[in-house]
Amino acid sequence: MVGIINLVYLLSAIGFIGGIKLMAAPSSARNGNLLSAVAMILAIAATAILMVVQHHQLNNVYLLVALLLVGTIIGKGLSQSYEMTRMPELISLFNALGGLCALIIGINESFISDMAIEQSTIKIVLLLGVFLGGASFSGSIIAFYKLAGKMKTSFRSKALTFGCWFLVISLSIWHFFQPNVALSFQTLSLIIGAISLVYGVLFALPVGGADMPVLISVLNAVTGIATAISGMLFESTIMLLGGILVGSTGVLLTIQMCKAMNRSLKKVLLGQTAVVTKKGNTGEALQEIQTISTAETASILAFSKNVAIIPGFGMAVSQAQKECFELQKRLQGLGAQVKYIIHPVAGRMPGHMNVLLAEANIDYSDIVEMDEVNHNMGQFDAAIIIGANDVVNPAAETDSESVVYGMPIIKAYQAKQVIVMKRGMSAGYSGASNPLFERANCKLLFGDAKYSLHQIIEEVKMI
Amino acid sequence: MLDSFYLSPIDGWYVIVLSILIGLEVIKNVPSVLHTPLMSGANAISGIILIGGAIQLLSTPLTEVSTLIVASLAVLIGTINVSGGFFVTNRMLSMFIKKKK
Incomplete structure (x- = not known):
């Protein structure tokens, strides 16, 4: 049984890669998208069957199917409710949902699996997934509001950004060197999740105007990496592959966008607009x-x-x-x-x-x-x-x-x-x-x- | 977690490195005309993370209500990301096709 399931996962992997490959030409791109969607359904179905075989929680399957149906209906509704000029907003919104999903799953996993003190590798993987997921979520939400023109602030604070990093690193060190004395892993993952939300906002706020294509590409890459990291956590090859495909897309597009604007990624992300002198005006x-x-x-x-x-x-x-x-x-x-x-x-x-x-x-x-x-x-x-x-x-x-x-x-x-x-x-x-x-x-x-x-x-x- | 689908560390690294190489190769061939659909399609694929939520949902007994609720939330959000992403990509790509008539 497990052998067949693994074969289905392999088919699904081929589907994702083939799907993107078909996007190489506008005439075949639509079929490529369909192929990716079929691959996704295969992967979800295979997971569901495998879990039922192993855990026999039949009632939960009904719940899963209901959630999948409701989610699909909401997703379809959302996908039709935005004009083409507002496509970047919608894609940011979906990207935010992907990040939020990574955040929730990571935190939930820290409560589900009682991790032994010495399992530090898997703990770090989990925390990384939570952090990237959370940052991608709040960053994409900021991007969403900026694209909608509802937010124009370009606030930037080095101190706060530094503070986020300091808290994440020091709390993690505290946990890993003083395990279970003061800070439980569950609490740590919750705190890091909260910090990641603040960090995402700080990350996205300085960027604006014509730099938005870069921000969207970067956030897309971050969600992909968060997915890949969750793939490591769940030891799922298909999640790993899917995440990496998305991460690669984001990274490649980011590089292309920066090149086309002749701006370094660092300058874009720090919100250093090119206006330095009043000469232009x-x-x-x-x-x-x-x-x-x-x-x-x-x-x-x-x-x-x-x-x-x-x-x-x-x-x-x-x-x-x-x-x-x-x-x-x-x-x-x-x-x-x-x-x-x-x-x-x-x-x-x-x-x-x-x-x-x-x-x-x-x-x-x-x-x-x-x-x-x-x-x-x-x-x-x-x-x-x-x-x-x-x-x-x-x-x-x-x-x-x-x-x-x-x-x-x-x-x-x-x-x-x-x-x-x-x-x-x-x-x-x-x-x-x-x-x-x-x-x-x-x-x-x-x-x-x-x-x-x-x-x-x-x-x-x-x- | 998936007990029966265990990757030895070196297998994992093979998967990671080869995926990156294939991914870059395939994505490089997508023309810039299709970069927006590519990104939204990729976005939908990243929703595969919902599998993690499904694993949590299906391995938790009905008595552990809080875990179930959180896992359900994750699955629902992930599904919106996946279906919305594929539907909107399809919507964009059909505009590229009908012109060929």
């Missing part, structure tokens, strides 16, 4: 810019053979995806080629902009990565930048004084005509002034992106 007013009307924009676009659309988070904020698609269709109707160019950090989490464009029915084959077209931006007769700023700032290449210097950018300035749709002259997230706006081939179109696009579409219709 004061330089803004002095810029000589050319503005453009929607009618002029429409005529430029209508006579362009090759158009690039560069969306930033500003596009998502004004929910202008559908208008983008409509403009694309109109221009294609006039014989133009239209491509979307996406910067890796556009949006509030890795790949977020792609999801938003996909929602508006934009085909992923029309979306290109920055690296694919950067060497040949001169081919575009017109580039429309919608709600993006730092990711097209040429100062990143030319001005070693600028805070964005060194960040990989979309070389929009090389296009024959650049049109920047902005709400006002405010600086981008980095606070750096953008010399693109002063260039001879750049014109600014002020106003809400959705409204402006709508106007442009109306004008194009008449041409």
Whole structure:
């Protein structure tokens, strides 16, 4: 029996890996997700059967099935109740639940198994799982509120962070060297759980704005590691594997996001925003810019053979995806080629902009990565930048004084005509002034992106 | 705990190291177009931690009420994470598919 169960676990492991492998292409990704889900059901069923065979607690199985059903219904409801622009919030929320689950299971386990004094390895594993789970939970909740725009504080306290570490380490040493004299293992796990919640808040609070993709990736990795550690605790290979897959995803995405922003992980997590001098803000007013009307924009676009659309988070904020698609269709109707160019950090989490464009029915084959077209931006007769700023700032290449210097950018300035749709002259997230706006081939179109696009579409219709 | 499924320490290290290597290899091939679904899918997989809750739930006699309640809570939360994660990933990925028509 146990042999068969172990075989099912193996199948489940193959399912998870195969599922992620199928995510290598948009056309097969959905099947990949289904495969992972089947693998999950297999793993849960195998565990349930194994436990019933060993412990004969049949009544508890009904309880388990009921909980699984209720959880699935709640999960399905939640998954449908968020718009695509708010996807990062929802994913943070689910991540928080994963962390909370790790926290609860760890603490519960410290009460269930009477651990002998000498079992220090397993105790450390348990405490580590509790700490990471708790930190991931409270950190993700903070991320959730920040993404929802309900929280803007970026409080940072070195003393409190240090205090958390000091308490965790000193209490653990006290327990391990003075076992059961003063501090029982159960109490220790409860205290560490409580500290981890505080630590998670301290961890997530300093991060904000455009750095959110990094925070989400890091928290995702932490939940994965907490899961893997619980896998060690329960000596379950499938939990270990699942946790490691998630941890690897989080780590890889974190590295990619940091690279794309040219910021070190440490700086992001310490909340050191790039704004160090007031240079960026004061330089803004002095810029000589050319503005453009929607009618002029429409005529430029209508006579362009090759158009690039560069969306930033500003596009998502004004929910202008559908208008983008409509403009694309109109221009294609006039014989133009239209491509979307996406910067890796556009949006509030890795790949977020792609999801938003996909929602508006934009085909992923029309979306290109920055690296694919950067060497040949001169081919575009017109580039429309919608709600993006730092990711097209040429100062990143030319001005070693600028805070964005060194960040990989979309070389929009090389296009024959650049049109920047902005709400006002405010600086981008980095606070750096953008010399693109002063260039001879750049014109600014002020106003809400959705409204402006709508106007442009109306004008194009008449041409 | 799973008494019958014991890993010797060295087996455990094999599992850990090989999982990391395979994981990095497979995840590296996911294009950035799909990074958001990848993350939410991975998020759902991390919900496998609910197995720990299931083990606790199914090995505890009905008389130990407090342990049962805590384990149930863990299973419920874990299930929301798993199902929500897979459902929302599916929702996103179906948007990527229908365009091919």
